[in-house]
Amino acid sequence: MYTFSSKLKTFSFVLMIVGILGIGYGFLTAPKDIHEVEAILKAEEAEHHGGGHEAAPDHEAKTESATHEAHTEPVAAVTPSETPVDSVAHDTTAAVAHTAPATHAETAGHDAKASAGHDEHKEHAEHVLHQLQNKPWAALYVACLFFMLIALGALAFYAIQQVAQAGWSPVLFRVMQGITAYLLPGSIIFFILLLLSGFHFNHLFVWMNDGVTEVGHENYDALIAGKSGYLNFPFWIIRAAIFIAGWNLYRHLSRKNCLAQDEATDNSFYKKNFKMSAAFLVFFIVTESIMSWDWIMSVDPHWFSTLFGWYVFASFFVSGITTISMVTLYLKSKGYLENVNSSHIHDLSKFMFGISVFWTYLWFSQFMLIWYSNIPEEVTYFKTRIEDFNLPFFGAVAMNFVFPILLLINTDFKRVSWIIVTAGVVILFGHYVDFFNMIMPATVGDRWFIGIPEIAAILFFLGLFIFVVFSALTKAPLVPKRNPFIEESKHFHY
Numbered sequence: 001m002y003t004f005s006s007k008l009k010t011f012s013f014v015l016m017i018v019g020i021l022g023i024g025y026g027f028l029t030a031p032k033d034i035h036e037v038e039a040i041l042k043a044e045e046a047e048h049h050g051g052g053h054e055a056a057p058d059h060e061a062k063t064e065s066a067t068h069e070a071h072t073e074p075v076a077a078v079t080p081s082e083t084p085v086d087s088v089a090h091d092t093t094a095a096v097a098h099t100a101p102a103t104h105a106e107t108a109g110h111d112a113k114a115s116a117g118h119d120e121h122k123e124h125a126e127h128v129l130h131q132l133q134n135k136p137w138a139a140l141y142v143a144c145l146f147f148m149l150i151a152l153g154a155l156a157f158y159a160i161q162q163v164a165q166a167g168w169s170p171v172l173f174r175v176m177q178g179i180t181a182y183l184l185p186g187s188i189i190f191f192i193l194l195l196l197s198g199f200h201f202n203h204l205f206v207w208m209n210d211g212v213t214e215v216g217h218e219n220y221d222a223l224i225a226g227k228s229g230y231l232n233f234p235f236w237i238i239r240a241a242i243f244i245a246g247w248n249l250y251r252h253l254s255r256k257n258c259l260a261q262d263e264a265t266d267n268s269f270y271k272k273n274f275k276m277s278a279a280f281l282v283f284f285i286v287t288e289s290i291m292s293w294d295w296i297m298s299v300d301p302h303w304f305s306t307l308f309g310w311y312v313f314a315s316f317f318v319s320g321i322t323t324i325s326m327v328t329l330y331l332k333s334k335g336y337l338e339n340v341n342s343s344h345i346h347d348l349s350k351f352m353f354g355i356s357v358f359w360t361y362l363w364f365s366q367f368m369l370i371w372y373s374n375i376p377e378e379v380t381y382f383k384t385r386i387e388d389f390n391l392p393f394f395g396a397v398a399m400n401f402v403f404p405i406l407l408l409i410n411t412d413f414k415r416v417s418w419i420i421v422t423a424g425v426v427i428l429f430g431h432y433v434d435f436f437n438m439i440m441p442a443t444v445g446d447r448w449f450i451g452i453p454e455i456a457a458i459l460f461f462l463g464l465f466i467f468v469v470f471s472a473l474t475k476a477p478l479v480p481k482r483n484p485f486i487e488e489s490k491h492f493h494y
Contacts, residue, residue, distance in 0.1 A: 001474065001476075001477060001478070002331070002336055002470075002473045002474050002478055003474065004470045004471055004473070004474050005334075008466065008470060009467065009470075011463075011466070012463045012464070012466040012467040012470075013463065013467070014463070015459045015460065015462055015463025015466070016459075016460050016463035016464055016467070017463075018456065018459050018460075018463075019456045019457065019458075019459035019460025019461070019462075019463060020456075020460055021456070022452045022453065022455060022456020022457075022459065022460075023136065023139075023140060023453060023456045023457055023460060025452055025453070025456070026135065026136030026139060026451075026452055026453030026456065027136045027453075030132055030133050030135060030136055031129055031132050031133065033129070034122070034125050034126060034129055036129075037125045037126075037128050037129045037132065038125050040128070040132075041124075041125060041128065128447065130203040131443070131444045131445050131447045132444075132447055133202065133203065134202055134203055134204060134443045134444050135444050135447065135448075135451075135453060136453040137201075137202040137204055137443075138204060138439055138440055138443040138444055139453035139454040139456075139457045140193065140453070140457045141193055141204060141439060141443075142432070142435050142436050142439050142440070142454075142457070143432075143454075143457035143458050143460070143461045144186065144189055144190050144193060144457070144461060145190060145295065145296075145435060145439075146316075146319075146431070146432050146435050146461075147182065147186055147461040147462070147464075147465050148182070148183065148186035148187055148189075148190050149315075149316035149319070149320075149435075150179070150182075150316060150319045150320050150323050150428075150465070151179055151180050151181075151182040151183040151186055151320070152180075152183060152247060152288075152316060152320070153316040153317045153318070153319055153320020153321065153323075154176050154179040154180050154320035154321070154323060154324055155176075155180040155183060155247065155250070155251055155320075156281070156284055156288075156317060156320070157176065157317070157320055157321055157324065157351075158173065158176040158177070158180065158254070158277075159250070159254075159277040159280050159281050159284070160277075160281065161173075161176075162254070162273055162274055162277035163274065163277045163278050163281060165274070165485065166485070167485045167488040167489060167492065168343070168344060168347055168488075168489055168492045168494075169344075169347075169489060170480055170483040170485050170486050170488075170489040171337065171339045171340055171344065171479055171480075171486070171489045171490060171492075172324065172328060172340065172344065172348075173258060173480055173483070174473065174476060174477070174478045174479065174480065175324055175327050175328050175331065175337075175473070175478070176324055177255050177258065177472070177476075178327070178469050178470070178472040178473040179320070179323055179324060179327060179469050180251050180255075181251075181468055181469060181471075181472035182464075182465050182468045182469055183247060183248055183251055184248050184251070185464065185468055186461075186464075186465075186468075187244040187247070187248060190244075191240060191241070191244055194236075194237060194240050194295070195237065198233040198236070198237055203443075204299060204439075204443050205298060205299060205301075206221075206224070206299075206301060206442075207221075207224045207227070207228075207231045207298060207301045208233060212224045212225065213225040213228045223301070223302055224301050224302075227301065231298060231301060236294055236298075239290060239294060240291075240294065240295070242287075243287040243290070243291055246280075246283055246287065247284070247287075250276065250277075250280040250283075253276060254273050254276060254277065254280075257269040257270075257272050257273045257276070258273060258480060258483075259476055261273075261480065261481075261482050261483065262477075262480060262481040262482050263482075264482060267482075267484055270482075270483065270484055288309060288312070288313055289309030289310075289313075290309075291312075292308055292309045292311075292312035292313070293308065293309070296308075296312060296435075296438050296439065299438075299439055299442040299443055300381060300441075300442045302377055302380075303377065303378060303380070303381045305366055305370070305378075305381075307362055307365060307366045307369075308366070310362055311359070311362045311363065311366055312438075314355060314358050314359035314362050315359055315400075315431050315434050315435065316431070317355055318351075318352060318355035318356055318358075318359060318400075318427065318431065319427070319428055319431045321348060321351045321352055321355060322352050322423075322424045322427045322428055323424075323428070324348060325345065325348040325349065325352060325420060325424060326420075326421060326424045327469065328340060328344070328345070328348065329345070329417050329420060329421060331473075331478070332417075333417075336478055337478055337479075339479060339489070339490040341492070341493065342415040343492050343493050343494040344492060345414070345415055345417075345420065346411075346414045346415050346494060347494065348420075349408055349413075349414035349415070349420055349423075350414060352404065352408060352420075352423065352424070352427065353404055353405075353408040353409065353414070356400060356401060356404035356405075356408075356427065357401070357404075357405075359400055359401070360397070360400065360401040363397065363400075363401075367382060370382060384441045384445075385437055385441055388441060388445065388446040388448070389437055389440070389441055389448065392433050392436060392437055393437055395430075395433060396430055396431075396433045396434045396437055398430075399426050399427070399429060399430025399433065400427060400430040400431060400434060403423060403426045403427070403430070404423055404426075404427060407419055407422060407423040407426075408420075408423055432458070436454075
């Protein structure tokens with residue numbers, strides 16, 4: 001039986017406390033009203049223009065005065081038949097006739113421009129206000145989603161092993177079950193975040209804004225209105241509840257059957273798990289795609305990709321496998337899992353390597369097809385990310401493809417613990433950045449940076465993840481006793 005060390009438990013609590021404090025700081029320092037945003041914008045403008053902007057008002061005033069004088073100067077020719085008095089009278093009349101309408105029109109034009117400029121400035125300030133208020137919410141959302149999906153990826157990998165009747169992996173089943181234990185608390189917190197979004201505590205999903213589907217409303221969006229049959233809060237939250245309930249139900253029942261198999265006299269519970277896992281994988285394939293549309297792609301409701309479900313799956317699937325590998329190596333270093341040998345580690349590393357290449361294939365396919373077709377509503381997705389998120393956008397490719405290739409392509413390296421841990425840390429951070437790139441551009445725009453809210457959210461959910469996973473590992477023996485393939489797994493060598 002595994003014993004949760006007091007040092008690791010204390011470390012997890014410290015991470016959670018620091019994370020909560022940082023998350024709170026992020027919400028407290030977010031601007032509360034448009035006046036704070038206007039002050040921020042003025043400071044940014046002053047910093048951008050330096051002292052040059054101070055001369056602008058004088059220059060504009062002189063230009064306006066000159067223009068006004070040019071418009072009010074009388075222009076009238078004196079004909080030979082006119083007397084000087086008539087000429088003066090004519091000039092005066094012409095000047096008045098010319099000046100009054102021109103001055104009025106000029107004033108009206110300036111008023112209209114000033115009003116339009118004021119409205120545009122106010123609209124921009126409101127947009128920036130929403131972005132800055134979204135920042136702590138988006139940081140929380142990305143970290144919560146990422147850690148929940150790590151557990152879901154591990155659960156999918158576990159189900160695949162059950163259905164494939166794999167002979168190498170049963171000694172790792174309890175590690176997988178420990179990681180999937182996080183799915184329940186992680187998905188509950190995530191579901192609460194979804195509810196808060198639906199109740200307008202934030203502006204993460206623009207299709208939830210008031211009036212976007214109402215013709216004539218200032219927020220009306222014809223494209224979003226066309227999707228309102230699918231993208232509406234009641235249907236959206238019901239789908240979320242079904243997905244989360246289905247995943248957690250399979251996780252609970254499969255672990256229950258696995259533990260019952262240890263005490264059984266036949267393989268009935270193993271057979272139940274086999275059938276249940278096959279059904280779950282069908283459910284998972286469908287719900288994973290819809291989940292990726294609902295919770296990630298819908299933050300950009302004008303954009304869509306037919307590859308997106310697979311792309312998201314590859315990202316969290318390799319993250320789940322990487323986590324299995326790293327937890328296994330940690331337990332091995334503490335003297336547990338004596339039946340796990342370098343061949344098991346090698347196989348996990350092969351999956352880490354292979355799915356990283358698969359993710360890169362999907363990343364390139366999605367990017368290349370959209371770039372080649374050059375359809376405006378599609379390219380804007382990548383244009384925003386390349387221009388405003390250049391470092392994290394291409395950095396994710398380096399961390400999720402280049403590093404795994406360099407570190408794990410060699411067969412011998414796949415058995416070396418420190419190389420696997422290094423690759424694992426890079427892969428996990430790289431895929432967090434990948435999810436960051438999916439969510440942040442639509443929610444915070446160019447107002448992004450990795451600050452206290454982002455780091456704090458990672459620390460909180462990492463602390464919670466460590467506490468839940470390692471607590472779950474203490475609940476049962478780390479090696480299943482009566483799995484039909486357990487002896488083959490114990491003596492697996494490659």
